[in-house]
Amino acid sequence: MEFYNIYFVGIGGIGMSSLARYFLHTGRRVGGYDRTESALTWELEAEGAQVHYHDSVEAIPMEFRDAGSTLVVYTPAVPAEHSELVWFRENGFRVEKRSEMLGHLSAGRYVMAVAGTHGKTTVSTLTAWLNHSAGLTGQGRVCGTGEGGTGTGSAFLGGISRNFRSNLVLGSGNRLAVEADEYDRSFLRLHPDCAVITSTDPDHLDIYGSHENLLEAFRRFASQVRQTLIVRKGALDGLQGIGAEVMEYSLDEPCAFHARNIRAAEGGKYRFDVVFPDMVLEDCTLGVPGLINVENAVAASTLMWAAGFDCARLREGLAGFEGVKRRFEFYINTPSQVYMDDYAHHPGELTAAIGSLRGMFPGRKLTAVFQPHLYSRTADHYEGFAKALSLADEVVLNPIYPARELPLEGVTSQLIGQRLTVPWRLVPKEEIASTLAGMDTDVVATFGAGDIDRHCGEIEQVLKSKTL
Numbered sequence: 189m190e191f192y193n194i195y196f197v198g199i200g201g202i203g204m205s206s207l208a209r210y211f212l213h214t215g216r217r218v219g220g221y222d223r224t225e226s227a228l229t230w231e232l233e234a235e236g237a238q239v240h241y242h243d244s245v246e247a248i249p250m251e252f253r254d255a256g257s258t259l260v261v262y263t264p265a266v267p268a269e270h271s272e273l274v275w276f277r278e279n280g281f282r283v284e285k286r287s288e289m290l291g292h293l294s295a296g297r298y299v300m301a302v303a304g305t306h307g308k309t310t311v312s313t314l315t316a317w318l319n320h321s322a323g324l325t326g327q328g329r330v331c332g333t334g335e336g337g338t339g340t341g342s343a344f345l346g347g348i349s350r351n352f353r354s355n356l357v358l359g360s361g362n363r364l365a366v367e368a369d370e371y372d373r374s375f376l377r378l379h380p381d382c383a384v385i386t387s388t389d390p391d392h393l394d395i396y397g398s399h400e401n402l403l404e405a406f407r408r409f410a411s412q413v414r415q416t417l418i419v420r421k422g423a424l425d426g427l428q429g430i431g432a433e434v435m436e437y438s439l440d441e442p443c444a445f446h447a448r449n450i451r452a453a454e455g456g457k458y459r460f461d462v463v464f465p466d467m468v469l470e471d472c473t474l475g476v477p478g479l480i481n482v483e484n485a486v487a488a489s490t491l492m493w494a495a496g497f498d499c500a501r502l503r504e505g506l507a508g509f510e511g512v513k514r515r516f517e518f519y520i521n522t523p524s525q526v527y528m529d530d531y532a533h534h535p536g537e538l539t540a541a542i543g544s545l546r547g548m549f550p551g552r553k554l555t556a557v558f559q560p561h562l563y564s565r566t567a568d569h570y571e572g573f574a575k576a577l578s579l580a581d582e583v584v585l586n587p588i589y590p591a592r593e594l595p596l597e598g599v600t601s602q603l604i605g606q607r608l609t610v611p612w613r614l615v616p617k618e619e620i621a622s623t624l625a626g627m628d629t630d631v632v633a634t635f636g637a638g639d640i641d642r643h644c645g646e647i648e649q650v651l652k653s654k655t656l
Contacts, residue, residue: 196220198263287374304386316343321505350510456548533637535572556580559636574607589638
């Protein structure tokens with residue numbers, strides 16, 4: 189790439205920050221804007237990026253004001269009228285979406301992509317870890333016992349891997365694991381060699397207009413897969429005639445890839461066998477709890493099968509997986525108090541997460557704390573949210589986190605609350621911890637894709653004090 193300076197508009201986003209880290213690693217000068225400070229932006233600054241937090245052309249450092257040496261990357265979550273973005277466009281800068289840049293960086297690589305309206309972050313992160321642990325240097329469906337292990341590939345992730353302590357993985361091999369995001373049709377910039385589609389539930393209808401339009405975008409993505417496409421059983425039809433080989437996976441329903449002989453293990457984890465079309469990898473243990481993660485493990489293993497892996501090391505990699513920040517992340521797990529935080533922000537995700545908690549802690553009281561994300565998503569799914577949250581014993585709702593949106597008339601968290609069939613209350617996010625302190629709690633879970641995670645530490649301390 190001919191540009192020495194890379195400027196990111198929305199640098200603090202999880203996907204944007206992985207690209208920023210990549211360019212810092214290559215020795216480029218990196219700068220950018222984000223609306224709010226966060227742990228990610230602080231880390232980027234510590235790694236050498238110049239970051240500011242005011243939408244102001246005057247705040248753009250002088251080093252990034254030359255169109256000949258500066259490339260601008262932006263996230264579609266930033267409004268089109270953003271003053272810095274407008275200035276760059278009006279002054280002749282090359283301006284690209286994050287998805288375009290990811291497409292450039294994936295060119296010439298063996299791309300292993302994970303798409304889906306939920307589940308893709310955990311599956312792509314596990315894929316990156318398994319590729320690091322058990323990937324073979326060549327491609328092919330051979331369960332090898334030779335070259336494999338560390339350094340076999342890189343990854344751009346949509347979450348912070350607890351194994352790598354980052355959302356960027358750099359390895360010496362040609363494989364690249366990526367999260368293929370359907371928002372703003374970003375995944376259509378990718379032409380992966382192998383891909384998984386985890387789910388196609390209705391989401392981002394502010395972009396797509398209808399569920400059918402969303403499904404059609406997934407079919408188009410599927411048509412761009414070069415070799416092997418693995419779809420969760422029942423998630424997407426109409427794939428006849430595409431160039432890739434199409435196969436299915438499931439949790440435990442017989443198909444090309446599935447788990448069998450699933451049994452509970454210590455700490456909410458599970459032991460299971462992974463069934464492949466041509467073999468069975470017996471007696472696996474996943475390093476993170478929850479039945480939902482067994483299905484995620486099957487999905488990640490399908491990509492390893494398509495690309496080639498070492499059997500013994502794959503089993504070790506599954507056992508050594510530490511998970512993803514904010515994906516079924518436990519802060520407390522004792523017989524008297526449990527606290528788990530999760531990024532779930534769609535009814536399907538909430539249903540799966542709460543179902544997994546019920547399976548792990550049968551008969552225990554479950555308190556769900558939920559911060560809805562986006563007015564448009566709440567308007568589209570408030571009935572689904574209420575149905576999913578009613579699987580808990582009681583619910584604490586927060587006001588809607590608006591992110592990039594302006595309020596919609598009549599759309600509030602009360603739309604969800606009024607349809608709940610369990611006791612509920614509405615409190616500001618700043619009062620979650622104090623509210624929980626006064627409640628009779630046993631198993632507590634916080635959910636949401638906004639900024640509810642900024643209160644996890646405070647919640648943890650309050651709930652820990654109940655165990656003393």
